[in-house]
Amino acid sequence: MEILRYAAFTADPAGGNPAGVVLDATGVSDTEMLRVAANIGYSETAFLVPRGSGRFEVRYFSPKAEVPFCGHATIASAAAYAERHGPGVLHLDTRAGLVEVSTTVQSDGTTTATLISVAPRTRPIAASDLTALLEALGWAPGDLDATMPPRVAFAGAWHPIVATASRQRLANLDYDMNALSRLMARHDWTTVDLVCRESPHVFYARNPFPPGGVVEDPATGAAAAAFGGYLRELGLVTPPVTVTVHQGEDMGRPSVLKIGIPAQPRTGIAVTGTAVALAR
Template sequence: MDAMTEVLRYSAFTTDPSGGNPAGVVLDAGTLDDAAMTALAARVGYSETAFLTAHDETRRRYRMRFFSPRAEVAFCGHATVATAVALAERDGPGELVFDTAAGEVRVTTSTDGGVPSATLTSVPSRTRPADEDTELAPALAALRWSPDDLDPALPPHVAFAGNDHLVLAAATRARLADLAYDFDALEELMRRHGWTTVHLVHRPDPDRLDFHARDPFPVGGVVEDAATGAAAAAFGGYLRATGRITEASRIRIRQGEDMGRPSELLVDVTPDDTRVRVTGHAVRIPA
């Protein structure tokens, strides 16, 4: 690993460096191999670090890879937002294209209002019901939840918008707030099924598209993610595909509150498009 590699640190889905989800950002990673990127991500210690491994500055197109402290991840929303804001601050706002392992991700950046923001457009989303015996039951056991803890209005699904996420809706805010899961059991289950996070949500008002969320991420070596853009995109696709959204809508997700890093993710869904747009601010974390 090149000791001179510059790692920028941003917090995404917040306007306050002490909130949101921190991400490492390496804008010039063309000389780093997989082992070096994994080691650097482990050294940074955030849930994800993004690496730009190829550049086309004229077209503002970049090859982007994501590494947790343990392994590469196909797509990461908060690190995408952080990287897009870093590029906007360096080169000015506008359109960006990232080629990721999950596919092409287009991002629009803006500096209106002072704090930069980015809107990513996901790859096409899809969702399916979770299998009760092989997926749902062992997930509830690992979480130490019971079936009665679930909200019947939002059935368990495995949703995708770049990565697979198990979506479980808690019936109460108290259930969501009390997260004391079996780390090893959930990690093993997630690895078996290829889930990146478990997206736990609660909807306080059935008449509003406002949600609280928490995302256990043991496969990345992290107990919990403070803001998960990839899961938010998958969840938007889930709401669309299951008929919970039938017109162009904006979903507000509040995440990180229970771990002291409040985050806000804005998710835009339209009925005729399986792609989902996720918007958030990002700010530089002071050295």
């Protein structure tokens, strides 16, 4: 199979979140997909099986396990396809549901992709789980932003969303990987979305990803989509609106994610970013 490598949510190969992409994984077994993803070593690799007329079945694997949906690998896959076949709209049958992703190519050659997530939803986080989460992170209740209550949010995968009022608290992330991994495994959480609000429509984020065998994701499209649903459901923004999330800066791989939040409740969230090919 041909294995491509792209960085998503950046136009600079030194930034963004690297993803593996296999545009034609016809006949590839689950075992082989997991082996390839582990060998590549990125947080996720997307395996596409063409079904005709711009429709694909897509599987996403981290180095340790399959995940139902991955935003940055979706952006990377769409960019890789557009560079070979031209921009347009793809329909992706993921384990989380149908995801539409469209691409455009700018005059400078930069490829931009926008995915529309499955319908988002949020639910409360149990007090005992929040306590355990904060302990694993090394955070205290006083570190939290009282205006953005903790929740667990979904837009293809489940992510706890925990906001701090301190940009320094976010920058000083140093968590207990084993403890957090055990907690996330019990609840089938994919990453933890740690956020800090800089202004009404600008946020910083960090995403620990121990279930995938990765300390941290530098850009997480699935969490961004879930976060967009969270902002709308809790009335923390006035849609329709676009917000910007800066992620990866504290780990040296700056990424920019644009989140389009429509006004209609329970409708999919748009996540937009650029992607660039990496050297083999």
